[in-house]
Amino acid sequence: MKFRRIGQETEYAIRFTPLEDGGRPGNAAIYRALRDAVGEVVHTAPGSRAEPNQQFFTENGGAFYYEFLPHAYQGGLIEGATPECHGPGELLLYQRAQESLLIRAIPLAESSLADDGWPGSIGLIKNCRDAEGHTYGAQENYEAEVASGVGLFALRAVAALSLVLGAAVTLFSLVFAIVLFLPFFVLMGLVAGVVSEWDEASLARSSWRRRVRAGMKRWIDQDDPHALDEFFCLVDYRLIFPFMFVALIPYNLAFRVLAFPRQRRSMEGFLVSRVIVSGAGCLPEGGTFALSEKGVAVRSVSRWLPTPSSRSIFDNSNALKSLMTANLNLMLLRTEALRSVFSRRQRLQLGLSDSNRCQVAEFLKTGTALLVLEMAEAGKLDDAPRLLDPVKALRTLVSDPALKAGVEVKGGGRMSGLDLQRFYLERARRYLEESSSVVEEHREVVRIWSEVLEALERDPGELVGRVDWVSKRYLLETSGRGLSQDSLKKIDIAYHELGSGYFELLEREGIAPIMVGFEEIERAVSEPPSPGSARLRSQVIREVSFEGQRAKISWSSAEIGGFFRRRRISFDGE
Amino acid sequence: MESVKRESIEAEREAMDRGEAPVREDGLTRVTDAVRRDAQVNAGGYLADSIVPEGGE
Numbered sequence: 001m002k003f004r005r006i007g008q009e010t011e012y013a014i015r016f017t018p019l020e021d022g023g024r025p026g027n028a029a030i031y032r033a034l035r036d037a038v039g040e041v042v043h044t045a046p047g048s049r050a051e052p053n054q055q056f057f058t059e060n061g062g063a064f065y066y067e068f069l070p071h072a073y074q075g076g077l078i079e080g081a082t083p084e085c086h087g088p089g090e091l092l093l094y095q096r097a098q099e100s101l102l103i104r105a106i107p108l109a110e111s112s113l114a115d116d117g118w119p120g121s122i123g124l125i126k127n128c129r130d131a132e133g134h135t136y137g138a139q140e141n142y143e144a145e146v147a148s149g150v151g152l153f154a155l156r157a158v159a160a161l162s163l164v165l166g167a168a169v170t171l172f173s174l175v176f177a178i179v180l181f182l183p184f185f186v187l188m189g190l191v192a193g194v195v196s197e198w199d200e201a202s203l204a205r206s207s208w209r210r211r212v213r214a215g216m217k218r219w220i221d222q223d224d225p226h227a228l229d230e231f232f233c234l235v236d237y238r239l240i241f242p243f244m245f246v247a248l249i250p251y252n253l254a255f256r257v258l259a260f261p262r263q264r265r266s267m268e269g270f271l272v273s274r275v276i277v278s279g280a281g282c283l284p285e286g287g288t289f290a291l292s293e294k295g296v297a298v299r300s301v302s303r304w305l306p307t308p309s310s311r312s313i314f315d316n317s318n319a320l321k322s323l324m325t326a327n328l329n330l331m332l333l334r335t336e337a338l339r340s341v342f343s344r345r346q347r348l349q350l351g352l353s354d355s356n357r358c359q360v361a362e363f364l365k366t367g368t369a370l371l372v373l374e375m376a377e378a379g380k381l382d383d384a385p386r387l388l389d390p391v392k393a394l395r396t397l398v399s400d401p402a403l404k405a406g407v408e409v410k411g412g413g414r415m416s417g418l419d420l421q422r423f424y425l426e427r428a429r430r431y432l433e434e435s436s437s438v439v440e441e442h443r444e445v446v447r448i449w450s451e452v453l454e455a456l457e458r459d460p461g462e463l464v465g466r467v468d469w470v471s472k473r474y475l476l477e478t479s480g481r482g483l484s485q486d487s488l489k490k491i492d493i494a495y496h497e498l499g500s501g502y503f504e505l506l507e508r509e510g511i512a513p514i515m516v517g518f519e520e521i522e523r524a525v526s527e528p529p530s531p532g533s534a535r536l537r538s539q540v541i542r543e544v545s546f547e548g549q550r551a552k553i554s555w556s557s558a559e560i561g562g563f564f565r566r567r568r569i570s571f572d573g574e
Numbered sequence: 575m576e577s578v579k580r581e582s583i584e585a586e587r588e589a590m591d592r593g594e595a596p597v598r599e600d601g602l603t604r605v606t607d608a609v610r611r612d613a614q615v616n617a618g619g620y621l622a623d624s625i626v627p628e629g630g631e
Binding site for chain 1 (some may be wrong): 598601602604605606607608609610612613614617618619620621622623624625626627
């Protein structure tokens with residue numbers, strides 16, 4: 001068994017219901033209230049992406065961000081990232097610890113917002129699709145060999161060229177921004193000076209003067225101290241990002257072709273059919289039940305653009321972000337971010353991943369993927385079935401709760417989702433029989449995987465509480481019988497709400513099995529997994545928190561102290 | 575995981591065959607009743623309060 005780091009990123013939609021009729025704070029303000037509330041429950045430290053994402057790390061080694069699109073700053077989500085784990089059970093434990101921490105922070109954040117004049121209730125929804133069909137949600141990350149031999153050499157060469165190209169683009173963007181905005185701010189300053197000279201009599205005579213002064217007042221007396229962040233994010237997205245995107249095209253293309261070729265080939269059929277086990281289920285706009293929230297939004301096998309409309313089975317957006325970070329760091333004469341770009345082992349990121357509430361489904365989602373990835377790297381799946389059209393096959397499978405539909409495979413023939421899953425299950429069984437050193441947890445994965453596939457074939461109703469799409473469909477068909485479309489959609493969404501959602505009812509009644517206990521989860525809220533870089537990160541976070549030191553934490557290192565007495569601690573060696 | 579409680583589907587089926595599964599049946603009825611009641615309360619408002627203007631990632 002290889003020592004492989006795995007992790008999960010989960011985006012939570014924010015619901016806010018005002019207590020009285022009235023407005024609501026923006027999601028950025030709700031995130032800040034939750035961030036401060038989390039800081040009251042556990043030790044925290046600011047992350048290197050403190051602005052504008054307001055990233056912070058918690059003492060178990062995990063992190064939170066405010067995830068938003070630059071043109072919708074106030075409509076963002078909370079993203080939680082688990083610390084680096086080494087198996088599906090541990091990952092499930094730290095995912096649940098993240099949720100437990102947020103549930104404890106909610107009343108504290110509500111109280112703080114009420115003090116600021118926003119009384120209301122906060123709900124955090126662990127799903128991937130809202131009532132209007134906007135998609136977000138979970139991503140899985142597995143450490144894997146990115147390429148070898150000539151492929152690795154070519155990928156590194158393109159990365160080096162892209163860094164040079166990126167440096168040129170960054171310089172050009174800076175000059176462009178200065179040329180564009182310096183006159184703007186000078187002009188605004190001049191206008192502000194003129195406006196301040198206008199007296200009440202002249203304002204009373206002129207309506208355009210009143211309008212200009214009101215506009216200036218809005219700019220200067222911002223209620224939200226982060227309004228300027230919002231402005232610069234928009235500038236970055238509309239003006240700088242298009243240039244940067246052009247610079248990233250060669251690396252994006254090379255990554256699509258050269259990165260993780262064996263794993264992508266071997267895992268494609270597994271991932272497309274995995275929705276029958278780990279799909280969360282949803283009720284899309286047409287009203288026909290689908291097995292997976294992400295599945296209905298996927299448009300390609302690999303991602304073309306780092307934009308929300310370009311959903312894919314394999315995601316490369318973190319690879320592109322790593323290159324951009326390395327590029328910006330190089331401009332500051334720092335080289336540590338280069339390691340992640342040129343490393344042989346990198347992050348295989350899965351975009352086709354639903355946010356699970358059932359612990360069995362979440363355990364199987366990562367447990368089976370980890371096992372299949374290990375087999376792929378060992379060359380045991382070189383003859384795995386290849387889908388003729390993976391995206392079309394995915395659409396077919398997610399729209400078929402009866403699990404009877406077949407999808408075309410290369411070389412002729414059709415296979416159902418169950419056929420595909422059984423193929424991988426049998427290979428996993430054989431792999432474990434042949435392996436000399438097997439992690440016991442792999443056997444547990446295979447046992448539960450086998451039970452779930454048998455139950456799906458026999459009677460999916462047995463899996464209420466174990467598989468999310470089955471549980472949600474059951475509630476829609478029983479609780480939702482004869483109800484309005486809005487009520488059905490509420491079942492679809494409220495199933496996922498942390499702490500008070502409909503899934504919690506299944507858990508409280510003992511219908512949804514508990515795989516990680518309450519005491520374990522409570523420990524994992526403040527204790528890191530071990531061994532690994534999360535342990536050292538956790539130690540640093542506690543130290544700086546106790547001693548009140550200035551610090552910036554990242555996944556790979558910590559910078560402690562002020563500008564002139566800064567010391568750096570690397571987590572990479574752990 | 576220390577206190578792993580991995581209930582086997584097979585064990586549950588055997589218990590049902592022995593007539594030992596009323597807890598699950600009663601529990602499911604309580605859940606479906608509670609969900610049905612709540613789903614009809616201010617459903618439109620709940621959906622509006624939980625909209626995400628654009629996706630993340």
